[in-house]
Amino acid sequence: MADVIVIYASVTGNTEEMAEAIVEGLRAGGCQPVVKSVIDASAVDLLDYRGVILGAYTWGDGELPDEFLDFYEEMDDVSLEGRRWAVFGSADSSYPVYGAAVDILAAKLAERGAAPIMKELKIDLSPSRQEKEECVEYGRRFAVQITVDAALKP
Template identity: 55%
Template sequence: MAKVLVAYASLTGNTEEIAELIAEGIREAGGEAVLKSVTDCNADEINHYEAVLLGAYTWGDGELPDEFLDFYEEMEELNLAGYKAAAFGSGDTGYSIYCGAVDLIEEKLKERGAEIVQESLKIEYGPNAAEKETCRTFGRQFLETCAAVS
């Protein structure tokens, strides 16, 4: 089964929890999930995996958080053709652009040639009990979709 990088930026712990739950789902489906904060890795590390899930919380008016910016800029150097990918994150519907960082990440993945294999996962704040299972399901489905399209 696939080795998947799950890289995220989290300030309050909400996006980190989403990432952990997604990684659980990948492992439940028989995959290997490597969980890393974007502050502890660089975009080039994507090349060491078969698939990638990137996540961030949304800052301000739909922006990437500061700690994701270096990773995002490093992605400019990558050719992700053939990579399976998806995005996830947390946000606040009180802002005019809900989970805008997730959309920016997905667009960057597409721009660099990655194949987006499933719709982004967007969670308001941190996951409630039902959303925790949604996050695990997201991970399981990602791995299953990667296997199906390989």
């Protein structure tokens, strides 16, 4: 089983910037992640990885982006027991529900049996330089934890 897969959706580039910074952190932490746009991914892809990181912007008043809908539905057909996860995304604080797509993905991963490594990461609109550094650190911490988990597994 490979280390980590990062799957994301981005329309304006904000979530993609976050994904790139998280991947930088994963690499700094010793992982060699596979990175995919959700359009090029299938939920069964998750079965090949110990660590799963999903990223999505929130659409409208609190929905998953359209390009994530098929993937989300496919997740109902996979058991993610033994997988660890994190979720991130760009959000817009002008909406009543802040970053709801991130919460929706986190709930689905937990429902399918995966366990979180850390709290979800939400950034308002485009990440600042400091927020990109937070994304790098987020990825690095994920990599460290997934490595520790692997070492502890019999």
